Amino acid sequence: MTTLENATIGDTTEVRRADGKRPPWMEKPNALTQTLKFIVLGVAVAVVIIPFWSVIATSLADQKTINDAGGGMVMWPKGVSFDAYHAVLSGGVVTRAVAISVGVTVVGTLLSLAATAGLAYWLSRPGAFGAKPVLMLVLGAVLFSPGLIPSYLVVKEFHLLDSLWSLILPVLVNAFNVIVMRAFFQELPKELFESAAIDGVGAVTTLTRIVLPLSKAVLAVIGLFYAVAYWNAFFNALLYIQSSDKWPMALVLRTYVVNQTTIGGDSAGEALPPQLPLQMAILVIAIVPILLVYPFLQRHFAKGVMIGAVKG
Template sequence: MTTIEQRATQRSQSEPRRRSGKRPVWMETPGPLVQAAKAVALGISLLLVIIPFWSVLATSLADQQTINSSGGGMVMWPHGFSLNAYSAVLSGGVVTRAMVISILITAVGTFVSLATTAGLAYWLSRPGAAGAKPMLLLVLGAVLFTPGLIPSYLVVKEFQLLDNYASLILPVMVNAFNVIVMRAFFQQLPQELFESAAIDGASSATILFRLVLPLSKAVLAVIGLFYAVSYWNAFFNAMLYIQTTDKWPLALVLRTFVVNQSAIGGDQVGSGEALPPQLPMQMSILVIAILPILLVYPFLQRHFAKGVMIGAVKG
């Protein structure tokens, strides 16, 4: 056997098994036992997620007799359904006003945060942009070191933002982590497209609004959902900066009612009907607070599934 034949034989023996048509182990179809185990694990995980939500919804719809029979605790299936808790919560006007305030804060805050985050991330993603490196160091420093409670309060007070809705948006307008994620996404876009647009005379603003943002719907949907959820659920800043109770957002109203056991509804429900038990009223406010996010998420799910993979795959 010649030297060339020996080398060919050694090379053929060292070839990966994929040439024989066999796929890697992790790509093989699992057996029935493995599939059954996955189905059981998925079913258990699904139940662990659904059961608490169902218990909250069922308790909010339970009548007085069901609550009394359960010992005043949570119920899984009410014997009689009643909307008195929702009527009592919404009739007082406090929850309705707080919901409108939360919707406005979430809408304005999400728009402002997305605009500033996209602009800052685009600037940091441009090669050779003036001052980009020092600003990137500041952004990374903001991820590692968060401001303290007292300095944040003093800054808000110095700018005369106390008891103002701007205090719920401006201090948290830009999230450093979201900036880094969006910058990484912008850097993965084809740079040749931007270079050709610049050669044709397009300005940086034109490239951002005409090219970058239309190609970045996935990351905008993900970051926008993160901002919207944080604005909707935020209550601590409102508790610090908003002194007027009529300006409280829904999250703070919910926290006050659940923790401090404060009354929200009126003294009567309808005409002459007593207030429902306190627990169904608490759960009804919780359902009202969860519902808007549940309604918005299906419209963003298509982009969200793609956006969460940002930076996970190279090439």
């Protein structure tokens, strides 16, 4: 069996075999391998980009283009028309739903990050009072779901039905996110906490002034998880929200695209014509906000997804 050696050159360490050659996986790939990689990556990109472009193109297509395509999706609109976006936004239903979803997403994400960071910090401190029983409860929440009926009864007993708080408070803390953030906090240098204790700094100040500034990567990842979950909140809204004027974007999208019915006013429940550009315009409005937020978190996301994968 061939053994490997570590050859240190300057500040770098290079892995070599006993015979002085590098392992096969460290060699430069040949032209065939690079071509295959390019083809695979190109296919993967096309699988992602083409459907999204088709949605945008269909939302901008006029009725003639849709008719020429047999009433289906188009890849390139012959005539660009913003009538679908005007029809969606002029009525106010989608605009109000977007505002509700933005409010729920922003408030919910901030509250969830605060609650998750506080709980994870408490569970990560050695010798914290009651940390072990609570950690067992958190681990149990990962494995077992409370169920639909108990969750509904809890929301009802707290008088949260038909309230936007029913989209935030029942899902305020995610057990998996707590475990991930706790693992990150445990990897921070112990000397930081010892220095803070010597200086007489309290736990809250240590968390806000020392821990959180060093945890931008995990906060970005967990914050993105929470934001996507709140923005796509559909099932909870379907269960807890009865008033259509309080529906978030995900529920309005379902009503327009799946049920093909209007919302509110005298036209509630009235069937809409199968206008594909109208449906695709609503879909674009629902997708774009998350796509706009992701680039600002990307530099932290790559580091954050590696949390706990490597132990130093």
